[in-house]
Amino acid sequence: MESLLEVSDAGLVAAVNAFERGRGWAKAAPLPWYAVRVKSNFEWVTATMLRDKGFQEFLPVYRAKVRWSDRVKETEKPLFPGYVFCRFEAEQxxxxxxxxxxxxVVGVGKQPVPIDDQEMDAIRKVVRSGGPSMPWPYLQVGERVLVEKGPLKGMEGILVQVKSKCRIVVTISLLHRGIAAEVERDWVRPVPGSPSSSSHRI
Incomplete structure (x- = not known):
C-alpha cells in the first residue's frame, strides 16, 4: 500500500512539473508606468521616498559637465527634469x-494616464546602455530608424544629425519630451513607411 502511495505521489509531482514546464502558471501582468510631476530639484528625494514606500520608481539621469568659478565638475542630472516615473494602480x-x-500624476483631469510601454522600454534601454545621452526636444517628424547593432539594438527612434555625430531620439508622447542617444550611422536602417526626409540637420 505504501509503495502505491509513493508511486501516486511521484506521478502527481511529475504531472505538476510537466504542467509548469509546458504551460506555466499564470503570471500577473506588470503594473503600468505613470509620470509623476514633482517640485523643482525634488526628483531624487521623491524617487527615494517612493522606493521606501515599496513602489518601483525610475529616475533616468545623464552625466553633464557643470562649470564652476574655478573648475568644471561632472554631475548627474535628470533626463526628464521635474518628473519621476513610477509603477502603481491608478485607483491607489x-x-x-x-x-x-x-x-x-500626469493624466487627463484627475485620471492618471499610463506611459506607453514601448516608450518606457526605449528610455530604460538607453539608460541601461551606459552610452552618452541627453534631454532633447520632442520630435514628431523625421526619419524613423531601427537600431540593428550596438547596445541599443532592436530600438526604434527618430534619427537626427548634429555636426558629424548621429543621434537617435526616443520620446515620451504624453510629456512631449524626448532624449537623444549617440549611435553610429551604420548601426541603423530606415523603418519602412517613415518620412523620406533623411534626417534633421541641426
Missing part, C-alpha cells in the same frame, strides 16, 4: 500624491 494613487515633492 493616494500614497503617490501624498509623497513629499509630488505635484500631481
Amino acid at each position: 494613487k493616494l500614497p503617490i500624491i501624498s509623497t513629499p515633492g509630488v505635484v500631481q
Whole structure:
C-alpha cells in the first residue's frame, strides 16, 4: 500500500512539473508606468521616498559637465527634469500624491494616464546602455530608424544629425519630451513607411 502511495505521489509531482514546464502558471501582468510631476530639484528625494514606500520608481539621469568659478565638475542630472516615473494602480494613487515633492500624476483631469510601454522600454534601454545621452526636444517628424547593432539594438527612434555625430531620439508622447542617444550611422536602417526626409540637420 505504501509503495502505491509513493508511486501516486511521484506521478502527481511529475504531472505538476510537466504542467509548469509546458504551460506555466499564470503570471500577473506588470503594473503600468505613470509620470509623476514633482517640485523643482525634488526628483531624487521623491524617487527615494517612493522606493521606501515599496513602489518601483525610475529616475533616468545623464552625466553633464557643470562649470564652476574655478573648475568644471561632472554631475548627474535628470533626463526628464521635474518628473519621476513610477509603477502603481491608478485607483491607489493616494500614497503617490501624498509623497513629499509630488505635484500631481500626469493624466487627463484627475485620471492618471499610463506611459506607453514601448516608450518606457526605449528610455530604460538607453539608460541601461551606459552610452552618452541627453534631454532633447520632442520630435514628431523625421526619419524613423531601427537600431540593428550596438547596445541599443532592436530600438526604434527618430534619427537626427548634429555636426558629424548621429543621434537617435526616443520620446515620451504624453510629456512631449524626448532624449537623444549617440549611435553610429551604420548601426541603423530606415523603418519602412517613415518620412523620406533623411534626417534633421541641426
